[in-house]
Amino acid sequence: MVGIWELEFNKMKNNTNKNVLVLLCCILGLIFYPNALGAQEHPNLILTKKGVENIRANLGKVPLFDNTLSTVKQQVDKEMAMGIDTPIPKDYSGGYTHARHKSNMVLMQKAGVLYQILDDEKYAIYVKEMLMQYEKLYKTLPLHPKTRSYARGKLFWQCLNDANWLVYVSQAYDCIYTFLSKAERQKLEKNLFRPFADHISVESPQFYQRVHNHSTWGNAAVGMIGLVMNDKELIDRALYGIKGVHLDKTAKDDDGGFLNKEGKAGFLANIEEPFSPDGYYNEGPYYQRYAMYPFLIFAEGLHNAKPDLKIFEYKEGVLLKSIHALLNLSDADGDFFPLNDGQKGMSYYNDALVTAVDISYYFGNQDPGLLSIAKKQNKVLLDDSGLAVALDIEKGKSVPFTKKSINLSDGPDGKQGGVAILRSKDIELVFKYASQGSSHGHYDKLSYSLYHQGDEVLQDYGLARFVNIEQKGGGNYLKENKSWAKQTIAHNTLVQNGKSHYGGNYDIGSKYHPELYMYNDSNSEVQIVSAKEGNAYPGTMMHRTMALIDQKDFEAPFLLDMLRIQSQTTNQYDLPFYFMGQVLKTNFEYEVPNTLEPLGTDNGYQHLWTEACGNATAENIELSWLENGKFYSLTSVSSNDELRFVRIGANDPDFNLRREAGFLLRRKNVANSLFVSVIEAHGSYSPVTESAVNSNSNIDHLKVVLDSTDYTAITIKTKQGTNHIFIMANTNASHTEGHIVQIGDNEYMWTGTYYYNEINSNK
Amino acid sequence: MVGIWELEFNKMKNNTNKNVLVLLCCILGLIFYPNALGAQEHPNLILTKKGVENIRANLGKVPLFDNTLSTVKQQVDKEMAMGIDTPIPKDYSGGYTHARHKSNMVLMQKAGVLYQILDDEKYAIYVKEMLMQYEKLYKTLPLHPKTRSYARGKLFWQCLNDANWLVYVSQAYDCIYTFLSKAERQKLEKNLFRPFADHISVESPQFYQRVHNHSTWGNAAVGMIGLVMNDKELIDRALYGIKGVHLDKTAKDDDGGFLNKEGKAGFLANIEEPFSPDGYYNEGPYYQRYAMYPFLIFAEGLHNAKPDLKIFEYKEGVLLKSIHALLNLSDADGDFFPLNDGQKGMSYYNDALVTAVDISYYFGNQDPGLLSIAKKQNKVLLDDSGLAVALDIEKGKSVPFTKKSINLSDGPDGKQGGVAILRSKDIELVFKYASQGSSHGHYDKLSYSLYHQGDEVLQDYGLARFVNIEQKGGGNYLKENKSWAKQTIAHNTLVQNGKSHYGGNYDIGSKYHPELYMYNDSNSEVQIVSAKEGNAYPGTMMHRTMALIDQKDFEAPFLLDMLRIQSQTTNQYDLPFYFMGQVLKTNFEYEVPNTLEPLGTDNGYQHLWTEACGNATAENIELSWLENGKFYSLTSVSSNDELRFVRIGANDPDFNLRREAGFLLRRKNVANSLFVSVIEAHGSYSPVTESAVNSNSNIDHLKVVLDSTDYTAITIKTKQGTNHIFIMANTNASHTEGHIVQIGDNEYMWTGTYYYNEINSNK
Known part of the structure; x- marks a missing residue:
């Protein structure tokens, strides 16, 4: 304090004509701002x-x-x-x-x-x-x-x-x-x-x-x-x-989110609550990116000015963990998965991620993989952390940032569901079994999206908003965000009786979350995640298991999706596939109508045109499509399903929605049911050489061979004639307990939640 | 001949056990194939x-x-x-x-x-x-x-x-x-x-x-x-x-083209007929690329084996000229403009163009610009020409291949219309006033497409075919190629009374072609092309003038489109704009229907859904859209036009068509009429920074101030308040003759076909 005063008086001596005024101001300043003259240097x-x-x-x-x-x-x-x-x-x-x-x-x-x-x-x-x-x-x-x-x-x-x-x-x-x-x-x-x-x-x-x-x-x-x-x-x-x-505690904001349901507030509470122990941010990666800058820049300031607070160690170092989680929530191109209200195209090239990567490197454990991202970003923070990053890149310390499969828990204590990303070669599955995600959450329990080489195969629509584009509602959320983007039918998950999960009610949705059943990425050939949700539709339990299987008969790892439903009532089940691209071929007949009508009147259905209708007649439903020079195929076990091609864009008076495609399985008047599907990426097409390579599915037959309370088993027969069986234990997620199951003439014994192996194809 | 015989006899001496057989074969060979033993070396x-x-x-x-x-x-x-x-x-x-x-x-x-x-x-x-x-x-x-x-x-x-x-x-x-x-x-x-x-x-x-x-x-x-x-x-x-x-001479092939209307045949006739003196190939660049390989590889063979034929000098060196034309028929990314039946994505990276570029370099005048394309192709022919190219690249002779504005005549004598490409900074206009283009031609007289930085702003749909993709009709032409892609309404040009040009009749279409009115690219600030067509609809004369104007008030050069119609009958005129992207804003009200219906029943209209209907109420019709992070605006002078948003894809039972957008001006019960439009590219949007720059049109007002038999004049007032006038002489295309026109209080004097200048904005 003395030093500062001396300095001020010295200055005042040199500014004699302002002395009185300045002195007065200083005194006034001290009266009104008693903390304003702390003994700190700047910057x-x-x-x-x-x-x-x-x-x-x-x-x-x-x-x-x-x-x-x-x-x-x-x-x-x-x-x-x-x-x-x-x-x-x-x-x-x-x-x-x-x-x-x-x-x-x-x-x-x-x-x-x-x-x-x-x-x-x-x-x-x-x-x-x-x-x-x-x-x-x-x-x-x-x-x-x-x-x-x-x-x-x-x-x-x-x-x-x-x-x-x-x-x-x-x-x-x-x-x-x-x-x-x-x-x-x-x-x-x-x-x-x-x-x-x-x-x-x-x-x-x-x-x-x-x-x-x-x-x-x-x-x-x-x-x-x-x-x-x-x-x-x-x-x-x-x-x-x-x-x-x-x-x-019951008041809400513009987006319909609670203002302060828990009564907590302040920066530390904002670290405590929305971040799970794994660093997942409950609103999803798009908003995490947005919040990341104030989190980290204030943390950096606190670290410099209030080192005793040990802000980077707070909640077991969750701030730095969250950067790792966020980077893993991006596709092969660095674009964030558009979970909840996420605008597509936002990526780790955003300046907030320059901050995040540099701070994570400097205040964390100097992960050299971060340097490769900094190189791609091609800029650094103009501070100690940015200098450290640039220096170490210059020293050649950079190695590729390898994204692996990861399971991120949601909720302050990590017990409110989560998001799992399974990665295998060029394929990325994003499986969402997270909690509501605050006011930016969507009603999409157990939904997923699928990526191949950074391109969407089955998309998550993201938000309905043109951020900062004045012509589109001043750049703010559009009404279609609520009427379409948040609704369950807008996602690759089950809709019961045409209603959204939790009745599309935020208060109810905020009470519940799916439960992880099991996650296992230890075997690179069969990676698996499975979760259950019993509150989205009271009286109905959904159990979805998704596996990325890398098997030598296939050009690329394929996705196996088993969605098991048990209900106390008979219902209509809709399961959409928002495939990206142009239909190549189906194995079923369908009719295209002379006029297009909306599929429904509410819950998002009002925004879908029915482009074609058909019925599954064969045991498998097959659909293939082409996007960006790559072929994809869906094979699904049919159960007298009604089939529909849909197109987004009905009741969209301002052209706020993208006119993209969907394919819908509709199963009526059933209580318990099982949807089993395989999605393959295969082959390529070049418009320059005009050569089409491996343009057909490799699956000959997909079959449910057992579906009991305790076990579900399916077989996957390839066109080469090999036959594999996948058995899932539905009620025992232990990785260490043994099972014996008789299916037809075969007995299967194994330890752990699932069994996957080749079976003799002539049995 | 003696030398060869000696060689054969020497060989025979060394192969005594086969002597008799070989001798016999030689004699038989001489009897059946008298030319087989010419004195030539191989290869x-x-x-x-x-x-x-x-x-x-x-x-x-x-x-x-x-x-x-x-x-x-x-x-x-x-x-x-x-x-x-x-x-x-x-x-x-x-x-x-x-x-x-x-x-x-x-x-x-x-x-x-x-x-x-x-x-x-x-x-x-x-x-x-x-x-x-x-x-x-x-x-x-x-x-x-x-x-x-x-x-x-x-x-x-x-x-x-x-x-x-x-x-x-x-x-x-x-x-x-x-x-x-x-x-x-x-x-x-x-x-x-x-x-x-x-x-x-x-x-x-x-x-x-x-x-x-x-x-x-x-x-x-x-x-x-x-x-x-x-x-x-x-x-x-x-x-x-x-x-x-x-x-x-009246027989036709699978595609409906005449087999041999003129009775000509052989390789030389195939050079003579389809190539104009400028090297434009009448089927368009996609098929030129396809035909290029046999043209050039056989020509190279002829050059080597029959140098006396001077094949590269044939028809004033048209083969090499055609390579220059073909390269100029590509966009900024090297993709060929999909005129007629052209598959999008075909580009100068195709192997046929490796042949073309190398041969053009070696047998032509060693244009160092070609080396830069060869570098991009990243391969060369494994022959003399490829070696020469690779050597000269190694010597550092490569310079960028600069594509300029070019007017390519069509027809064997260059008198059957043509294709003009106006280029200004990042904007490329492709204006097609060519002849029918053989069996692969489309009924799209005076149509155009517009590109910005290699992206389509207003598209030419191209063909309806998935070349070599077996699932789509064996990879062959799809029925929608005829019912949609070839029809006039599928193009950015005028449709009268819902019928295609020449009644969509190939025989009639093959008789006629538009006439160039004028072309002038000498002033980089105002480049202009203008053509007339009087046979597409008997009794109706269409005169379309397109100008790329680079004016300091605008961020990028804009396109001015004036389409003048004079008819002996009253008609309905449809003018579509196949804009690529998502609607941002309009200045007119429109209704979206509850159900979508096809716009018509034939001539391609059956493939369009009406997504929205409105009426022009203001003097200008304004529409802006966003595509690939760039903003575009259309401003059109209205004349009580009916306005429709359309979507491709009706009556498309196999999902063969892309669900892309269109905007249609419909003018009913008029004989003579004038459509005037300006299309601007402006600003940018990044989903990474979420920043929207210059997202609005710069045009305050577009106005027709004169439309007489001899002159059409329009004014373009910017939001900055500057006002420019464009006057076109409709009946005198001379570049050297003088004009005096009185418009309101102003008298305009100039020499040449058009006048463009700033006028005092308070007049």
């Missing part, structure tokens, strides 16, 4: 003084770091040349004022970093001038004029974006903190930062006081500015929530 | 003795050549290890016997080349053994059992594929000619090659005696084996057709 948030010295010493020596720096410098220089604009807020996402303020926040953060690294005052001046404009503007601002949000911001239409702004701008402020005079700092803190932090927290508890990605941003924003200002009240508010504020 | 077709020496001398020194050789060697070695199979012919395209014989022909050709270059007898033995198997097989073969073709082959279901086989196998035979004994040669020539050549020519005149890509393959096959055998009769038959054979 201390993302950059540290020592880190900056190290970076400066390495400039010109580490290409990936230098190139990133050079790109950032070009961007900032270009924007600086165009001058500063801080327009009066007016627009939704996609509109000019929204885009401008969003751009400004990133520019300030970057300019701040450039000031530190390049030691060039023009960047500090730029940040200072822009901050001063904001200071002038902010104190005049009422709530944002657009009224759609449950928590309106001031710069933006929703507090969420205001919080984004403060997360970035805190960093900028930290970078130029010592460049500013004390008076300037106090002006900014009093008129801009403190009221800004208050607006998104104490004035907007419905936004701030939650366990939700919105609140994570809010907490990080308040906490980061608190760290820079060394304001204990703000830091505590960030970590633990607003003291004494309790929300109505 | 002399694609490879030459001298060329092979040169290649051998350069082995190991030219990476691209060495790599190609190594790849070919690996392929052939792998196949050789699996043994030879020459199954009894049974299947259509896509089936095993078809694929096997197709594969064999290529293998023999490659093995022959390997024998020559590597001087390793195992390759010669492989070719010889396979040929001997074919000799045994062929003499037992009846016509191929599949009956669908108008000209059945013996190895394959159509003569066309038999001809393919002989084109390749001739080269193999040439390569091992001197390795074989005379007796072996005579056995092959007598039992295999000669009858083979006869079957596809004198026994199949309906296939051979035509001007058509089929016949080109036939001519080349007969000519190439003739060159190897030095058989003048076959060579003459190849060059000039079957002597004395005249086909019924």
Whole structure:
């Protein structure tokens, strides 16, 4: 404290004509902001003084770091040349004022970093001038004029974006903190930062006081500015929530999610609750990516400014684990699986993942596989972690990041279902048996999607939204997100009597989750996951087992899907397959109607046209299709099923939905039932050579040979004549107990949940 | 002749135990094949003795050549290890016997080349053994059992594929000619090659005696084996057709094309007729690519074996010109524009284009731009031309192949319309005012397609066929090719009263063609093409002008489309826009129906669902869409138009058609009319950054300010407020004559067909 005072007095001696004013401000500052003069150096948030010295010493020596720096410098220089604009807020996402303020926040953060690294005052001046404009503007601002949000911001239409702004701008402020005079700092803190932090927290508890990605941003924003200002009240508010504020536990937000069902709040609760011990984030990878930045950047700040908190060790190191989980929730191209409300195409090339990869490498155990992703990202954070990554890439330490099969539990204690990803050669199965996933969850228990070489074979539709595209509902969620994307029929899972799981009711859905029956990826030739769900339709138990089987007769591993249903009532069961591509061939007759009608009136059915109708006559239903130069085949055991080709897009007055295909098995008036299907990827077609290779399924016959309470057995006969049997123990998931089952003339003995082997084909 | 006899006698001395037999064979050979012992060395077709020496001398020194050789060697070695199979012919395209014989022909050709270059007898033995198997097989073969073709082959279901086989196998035979004994040669020539050549020519005149890509393959096959055998009769038959054979001029083939309307035949006629002086091939680039290989490989053989014919100079060097034309008929990615029956995805990466590029380079004027394409192809011909290309790439001579705007005339004399490609920055316009294009032509006069960065903005549908995919009609043309793909409504051009051009009648369509009105690419800021068509609908004259305008107010060059119709009757006009992507926004109201109905019952309309209906109420119709991260906008001057969104796929019982979108302007009960539209490419969207840039059209207003017999004038006002006028002289295409036009208060004076300039916006 003495040191700081001395410094201030020395400055005052050199600014004699401002002495009185400054002294007054300092005193006032001390009165109003008792924590504002803590004994800390700056920068201390993302950059540290020592880190900056190290970076400066390495400039010109580490290409990936230098190139990133050079790109950032070009961007900032270009924007600086165009001058500063801080327009009066007016627009939704996609509109000019929204885009401008969003751009400004990133520019300030970057300019701040450039000031530190390049030691060039023009960047500090730029940040200072822009901050001063904001200071002038902010104190005049009422709530944002657009009224759609449950928590309106001031710069933006929703507090969420205001919080984004403060997360970035805190960093900028930290970078130029010592460049500013004390008076300037106090002006900014009093008129801009403190009221800004208050607006998104104490004035907007419905936004701030939650366990939700919105609140994570809010907490990080308040906490980061608190760290820079060394304001204990703000830091505590960030970590633990607003003291004494309790929300109505039944209230909901715009998306229909509970505001605060559990009554928890604050950054630590936001780590505690949504992350499972495996690092799975309950809203899914798309929102995890979005929340990742505030989680990690605030954690980095806490690590630097409050090392005693040991934030990276919190909840057994879940923050770093979550990065590993997130990277594994991407396909071969690095695109995140679009579980729940996920926009397709979001990938580990997103800047939040640059942050995640660099921080994971630096603060974690220096996994050299992460370096290969950093290389693909082709940029690094301009801080200690980014420098470490770039340096180690330069030293040749990078190895490929190999994604393996993984089972990620869901729920704070890892006991609320999960997501399993089975990987075998070029095939990836994503099996979702997770809990509701907060307000961004879909009603898709035991659903799955299938990928081949990074392309979708059977798709998860993802969300119905064009994020930040103003023409499409201001870039916000479209009504079809609720009427189509969230509904069960939009997913590759079972629909009973045309209703969505849990009646499509969020309150009910939030109470339940499927239960893992077993997961086993230890045998690379037969990897298997199995889960049960008994609450989606009361009185009905669904048990789905999915296996990726890599067998020498097949060109690629195939997917075996066994969905066993036991119900107290007779029902209609619909099982859709959202295959991507163009129909090549079927083994059944079907009629195409003269006019297209919607398949139903609600629960998402109203968005499907029936393009063709048929009936299964043979024992197997066969459908093959072609996509992106690759052939795929579905073989399914039939049970007098009604068959339909459907097309998404009915009752879609604004063309918000993609006109993609589906194939539906419909089984009527049954209680217990079993759906068994195999999906193969095979062959290729090139429009350049016009050569079609291996364009046919390799399956001669798929047959159910036993289906009792305790066991289900199917045989898979190939066109080469080999015959394999798969037996599943339905009621005993033990990996170590033995079974003996008689099927026809054969007796099968094995240990563990399932049996898979070749059988003599003439038996 | 003496030399050869001496050689034979010397050989006979060394083979005393076979002397009598060989002598007998020689004498018999001389009696039956008087030309078989011409004084020529081998190889002399694609490879030459001298060329092979040169290649051998350069082995190991030219990476691209060495790599190609190594790849070919690996392929052939792998196949050789699996043994030879020459199954009894049974299947259509896509089936095993078809694929096997197709594969064999290529293998023999490659093995022959390997024998020559590597001087390793195992390759010669492989070719010889396979040929001997074919000799045994062929003499037992009846016509191929599949009956669908108008000209059945013996190895394959159509003569066309038999001809393919002989084109390749001739080269193999040439390569091992001197390795074989005379007796072996005579056995092959007598039992295999000669009858083979006869079957596809004198026994199949309906296939051979035509001007058509089929016949080109036939001519080349007969000519190439003739060159190897030095058989003048076959060579003459190849060059000039079957002597004395005249086909019924009204007969047609499987595709509905005339067999031989003009009575011309032979290889030279096949150069003469389908190629325009600019090198445009009348069937379009997809079939040009297909015909290119026999054209060029036979030409190379003729050049080597019959240099006096000066084949590369024939018709003012049209063969080499045609390669230049073909390369220019590809988009930014090298994919050919799918004019007429063209399969999308066919590109200059096809092997036929490796041949074309290498031959064009070597026998042409060594355009260094071709080297850059050869580099992308990453392989070369294993002959003199390929070596030259690889050597010059190695020497660093390659420069980018820059595609510019080009106008390609159609017709043997270049007077039957044409195809113009306007290119400006990343935009490519393909405007088709060509003649019918033989049996593969579509009824799409004055149609166009538009590309941006190699992606389709407004598509040409291409063909309805899955080439070589057995599941889809044996890989042959599908019935939807005729009922949809060829019809006018499937294209971006005008449909009058719901009927296709020329009544969809091939005989009538073959009589007429549009007339070029003017073409001018000299001003890079305003490039323009304009053509008229008066026979598609008798009594109606269509005049379409398309301009690519690169104006500083716009992010990218935009397309201006003016379609002027004058008719003696009142009609209904439909103008479709097959936009690729998802609708973002319209400025008009529309209704989506509860059930989808086909738009019509015939002429292709039966394949379109009406997805939405509306009416133009504002002066401009505005539609914007998003595709592949890029925004596009259509602005069209309305005239109480009925507006429809359509979707391809009605009445498509086998899912043969792609479910893609269209937008239709319908104008009823008018005689003369004018459609004016602007299409812009602008901005971008990234799902990784989720940032939408410049997502709105830049056009404030598009207006027709004059439409008289002699002049049509429109103004384009931008959102920045600038206003430009475009005036077209409708009846005087002179580039040098002057015009004065009064529009409102302004008088415009200019020289040439059009006027384009900024006008004072407050006038």
